[in-house]
Amino acid sequence: MQNMYFDNAATTPLHPEVITVISEALMEYGNPSSIHSYGRKAKGLLEESRVAIAKHLGCTPSEIYFTSCGTESNNIALRKSVDCGGIQHIITSPIEHHAVLGTAQDIARLNPKVEIHLLDVDSKGNYSLDQLEQFLQSYPKALVSIMHANNEIGNLANLEGIGNLCLKHSALFHTDAVQTMGYFSFNLNKSNITMLSASAHKFNGPKGIGFLYIKKGTKIEALITGGGQERNIRAGTENVAYIVGMTKALSLCYEHLEEKSNYIKRIRAHFKRSIEKKLPQISFNGDTENSHYTILSLRIPVSEGAEMFLFNLDLKGISASGGSACSSGASKGSHVMEAIGNNGNCVNLRFSFGTHNTMEEVDSCIQHLSEILEA
Numbered sequence: 479m480q481n482m483y484f485d486n487a488a489t490t491p492l493h494p495e496v497i498t499v500i501s502e503a504l505m506e507y508g509n510p511s512s513i514h515s516y517g518r519k520a521k522g523l524l525e526e527s528r529v530a531i532a533k534h535l536g537c538t539p540s541e542i543y544f545t546s547c548g549t550e551s552n553n554i555a556l557r558k559s560v561d562c563g564g565i566q567h568i569i570t571s572p573i574e575h576h577a578v579l580g581t582a583q584d585i586a587r588l589n590p591k592v593e594i595h596l597l598d599v600d601s602k603g604n605y606s607l608d609q610l611e612q613f614l615q616s617y618p619k620a621l622v623s624i625m626h627a628n629n630e631i632g633n634l635a636n637l638e639g640i641g642n643l644c645l646k647h648s649a650l651f652h653t654d655a656v657q658t659m660g661y662f663s664f665n666l667n668k669s670n671i672t673m674l675s676a677s678a679h680k681f682n683g684p685k686g687i688g689f690l691y692i693k694k695g696t697k698i699e700a701l702i703t704g705g706g707q708e709r710n711i712r713a714g715t716e717n718v719a720y721i722v723g724m725t726k727a728l729s730l731c732y733e734h735l736e737e738k739s740n741y742i743k744r745i746r747a748h749f750k751r752s753i754e755k756k757l758p759q760i761s762f763n764g765d766t767e768n769s770h771y772t773i774l775s776l777r778i779p780v781s782e783g784a785e786m787f788l789f790n791l792d793l794k795g796i797s798a799s800g801g802s803a804c805s806s807g808a809s810k811g812s813h814v815m816e817a818i819g820n821n822g823n824c825v826n827l828r829f830s831f832g833t834h835n836t837m838e839e840v841d842s843c844i845q846h847l848s849e850i851l852e853a
């Protein structure tokens with residue numbers, strides 16, 4: 479049986495060159511905070527990584543902070559910018575990842591002076607910049623947290639438009655770019671993004687490592703206190719080998735980016751066209767015309783439940799996901815589907831593509847999907 483992995487929004491395979499650089503870096507066991515030669519060597523690897531990541535993103539190395547994952551980056555960005563910036567309003571959307579929504583709710587629980595304002599989303603998951611502007615006019619001292627691409631339906635945010643409004647109304651702007659890092663180009667110093675979260679395992683790097691961009695001059699302090707690493711923002715001995723691996727993974731992503739993104743776009747377009755032609759009973763969730771090119775969410779009018787459907791696909795060697803893998807692989811109870819009014823009798827399946835997928839895999843997957851639907 480051929481195994482087909484269509485769950486790249488959940489996590490991506492490690493690039494073989496990333497495994498090599500991690501193995502080599504693991505041999506350099508010095509602590510980057512030690513002043514002897516072992517420590518200096520580790521520190522060198524750490525700072526070279528910071529410089530390389532900053533170069534890819536058009537910012538300065540001192541604006542990059544290493545963290546343990548995207549969730550931690552989101553937690554630092556929200557909790558500490560609210561604490562340090564005297565923020566009283568968090569403006570966000572109901573389709574953010576739980577790492578943002580749950581964190582915002584916890585901030586409001588701990589500090590009753592902080593209010594959360596959710597933008598309205600329509601049935602395609604779109605919100606309006608006009609409403610964002612109204613919120614920004616009504617709620618001064620705000621933090622706006624809007625994800626770059628939604629991990630369940632793929633919708634892309636207009637980072638420039640949101641950033642311009644935040645600048646106009648002196649609000650902080652955080653974006654969760656966990657799904658888009660390595661897939662889109664960023665020029666952060668030219669943007670009005672105050673903070674941006676990323677996670678290595680979504681771009682062919684290892685799990686358990688990420689970073690947070692914080693624009694110079696932003697008032698912020700440590701969430702995890704201790705030895706003062708990462709310029710007092712994130713204490714704890716740095717995971718040098720994984721940081722080196724993450725940097726390699728990001729560098730590889732930005733090599734021939736256009737070629738790779740065009741390839742994935744063709745795979746996704748072929749998948750979508752094949753569904754439209756052969757399985758017209760299936761529709762698509764989200765705004766497929768303004769979507770991340772790796773993600774396609776299907777709405778299938780059957781009542782058997784996502785888990786059963788995913789199980790049947792798995793038996794045929796197909797790995798996909800029900801909504802978001804971060805919420806246990808099932809679309810049941812997905813807050814994103816609920817927000818777009820999709821809580822009817824259907825199964826929502828997320829397919830997410832990578833450069834390793836082929837047109838033949840897509841054809842075979844469509845064939846298996848129709849067999850399951852006919853059974």
Ligand SMILES: Cc1ncc(COP(=O)(O)O)c(C=O)c1O
Pocket residue numbers: 487488546547548549550575577625627628629654656657677678686688804
């Ligand atoms: C949009 C988004 N934000 C945050 C996360 C959490 O990232 P991590 O797994 O690195 O904590 C994910 C993971 O799926 C995600 O898709």
